[in-house]
Amino acid sequence: MLESFAIGAQAILNPLCLLNILFGVTLGIVFGAIPGLSATMALALFLPITYSMDPVAGIVLLVSLYIGGISGGLISAILTRIPGTPSSVATCFDGYPLTAKGEGPKALGVGIVFSFIGTIMSTVVLIFMAPWLAKIAIKFGAYEYFSIAVFSLTMMAGLSGKSIVKGLISGFMGCIFATVGMDSIGSVKRYTFGNVQLASGFNILPVLVGLFAISEILITAEKAKHTKEMEIVKVDIKNIKGFGFTWEEFIGQKWNMLISGLIGTGIGILPGIGGGIANVLTYGVIKNRSKYPEKFGTGIIDGIVASETSNNAAIGGALVPLLALGIPGDTVTAMLLGGLTIQGISPGPLMFTENVDIVYAIFLTMIIGSVAMLLIEFYGLRWFAALLNIPKHYLLPGIFLFCVIGAFGIGNRIFDVWTVLLFGALGYAFHKMDIPASPFILGFIIGPLMETNLRRGLMFSQGDFTPFLTEPISALFLSAALISVVLNALRIKRAKVTSKVNMDI
């Protein structure tokens, strides 16, 4: 292991990579902090830039953007009560009340420090778990991969929205759009309508940019004429000692921190869900086990600790299935997968023998990046807060410009830019119909994986489906998929009943 770390260190300890870490973390924080921009978008916009870099430098940049992007959301959550990204929704609950009490610096300090701790905790888990999982996964065949794909899809579909049907619709729509182009086994053209450009299918980048960035612009346009200016509380950190909170307060949070970190990492590891769900869920858990649950929401640091530790812990967790199995844990890791594939590296168990430098470069980037995040985010708070003032009517058109550059850059063809628009329209339609967009992305990536392995498996067994059910690991994942659908359906039903009861009262 030490040897592997040495290889990783050799790969990233050069000016370009270190600069990329600083640049990535800073820009990630900016994207995280500004509501409407997210870590996913940051990666989508910078993916094209990594084409021309060498693989290690490119991946280092993307991972740094990820770390900064997830943490940056806390700035706007605490200062304006608008979460910068879905990952910091629960940070608003206690962060803003603290700011309202005049303890803004403390809230920010706690958020930043525990973001850092969350990242480090999950990195440790990642470093030990990923190689171990890869060792098991190397024996996986078509049956196992198919079942894992099904499991990931149902997990994501079930947890990403209020309706499991809509989540599944979104996921399967993703699979469907991924079937456009030549099929992976027989190279038969499907749904190309005679169009040459469609033969290679839709590229993941324009699909993602369209679904997330363009639909965001359209949603803003919907409300643009009536938006009021955001009120940003001014926070002065000049006279603050340390990070704004005392050592006793820190020690008081040790159990919250540990539990939040573990839940966050665990949720990250589960394929299909990430920080967006981790923070809200952990907030609930920490509130329930607290001795003073009634104080939550009034501005206590416990709430911020829960939310910020867990959302950053999900980063390391999400990287476990990505690196060990080649299955992305959430939309951001889906982008990372894209970034690796472009460089000719296919994530999965083989990475641990063939691309040791990249794997350990990612581990080291997580550590260096989180230290950079801690320092940059805290000492640059004033500037990040000032960025929240950038008017949306300049910001979004500007972002769109970069979307176009990125989309065009993939293959030097306008076709990809049109793809962005197509999926932008689709994303807006999804928004109108309350269909969550993230299962779509996962379906889009996992669909082909599912298809290839199912067909390969069926060919292997000569059309017999039973091996999928009798192979132990495959059976385990398929039943887990079934259980997750049933449990989620029950959960949603129960939630509906309670909300009805509440309404009656």
Added chain:
Amino acid sequence: MTIYVNKKNKNKKEMDFDSIRLLLFWANENIEGRNKDLMNGQIFKKYKGLITGIVIALFAIAYLIGSLFIKRTKFVSIGADFMPKIYGTVLLLLAACQVYQGFLEAKQFVTATEKNEVKQKDTKNVLLTFILIVSYVALMELLGFVVSSMIFLFLMSLLLTPKNMKHNYIVTIIFSVILPLGAYLFFRKIMHLSLPIGIIFGK
């Protein structure tokens, strides 16, 4: 048992009435056209789940029909049309669930009070934005990246400016000139990424 059946029948009747009401409403609306925006919002909200289900179902059917035209090869036992057929069928089933849920939702729908309902959504602005984006991409093939971006940025930021904010044209012009030029220089010269030059300026 009989009660159960009766209840079920009653529900069904109500559903039927609902769909008739929807049709009647549309007819009525076209004749009178009063309170159009507000009522449109209401009716869309009420039948949102249902409309969603129907749209998805239509898509699934079209996709399934499309799967019939996929060429079959003999050398692969499980053909390329295998998966699309599964996806299409599953999506159709899901759409059916959604239609059913939509019915239930529409039946339970409580007409919101008017004050809550006027939620300042600007469909016209969305449409204009989308048209602008489409014409931008179309123009790019003709005018190239830099020129078309300048026009686009200027118009787009005008479109997105909130009503209560005074627009500063000078800032907008500077913004829409500098950004495309800067982006062009950065990506073209430093990152070596190619950008559309356009037919007019090309060669």
